[in-house]
Amino acid sequence: MKTRILVRLKPGVLDPQGRAVHHSLDHLGFDGVEDVRIGRMIEMDLADGTSRETIDAMCRQLLANMVIEDYAIEILDDAGNPVGEPA
Amino acid sequence: MKTRILVRLKPGVLDPQGRAVHHSLDHLGFDGVEDVRIGRMIEMDLADGTSRETIDAMCRQLLANMVIEDYAIEILDDAGNPVGEPA
Structure with missing residues (x-):
């Protein structure tokens, strides 16, 4: 059973890695990144x-890390596409 | 436009972080992790x-890093669910 866990920082938690990537995208000339x-x-x-x-x-x-992160669970089909949540 | 990029190692590329997590899950008593x-x-x-x-x-x-990684692009709706690929 192929399963994908997506772990993201909770809203409001500072994301220095994201800020660095945002800054780099701006620097590379990609406009419109919010x-x-x-x-x-x-x-x-x-x-x-x-x-x-x-x-x-x-x-x-x-x-x-439940203090600062949330997670989402997806069950995948054989092609790797999400087909829902586990039972 | 909310967009999600999923970056994964290409098949065949060694994933030491994945091996460490696999080992830890075994050690914590979770069976059936393949x-x-x-x-x-x-x-x-x-x-x-x-x-x-x-x-x-x-x-x-x-x-x-295109040498060792693949990526997939998903466009998300306001609730954060994938609704397809970009035009």
Whole structure:
């Protein structure tokens, strides 16, 4: 079961990496960039039927820092496209 | 225009960060994890109508290392859900 976890900083948390990228895009001449935020993507191949609770536990214990980050869980089809959330 | 860039290592490129996370998940007692790959997510707020070519140029020049990484571009709706690729 292909699973994708998207980890992003909570709203309001300063993102110095995003600011640096924003600054670099401006410097390279790309206009119209209003905001940049950087996060992590974790793609896992899990045993079929792995529960939402188990994946939540992985996120809380290891994959995300719940103090400053939020996460979203997506289940992917074989082509890598999101088909929903876990049961 | 909310845009999400997903940057992942090309298939076959060694992912030591993914291996470390995989090892840690095993160690924490999570069974059934078969593979873990770590990538980056860049979420940008761009001017409406920014072309696919412009976003491609951002990726090639700054956001992705084309030697070892691939990227995918998603346009998001206001709720942050993918609604397709840029025109």
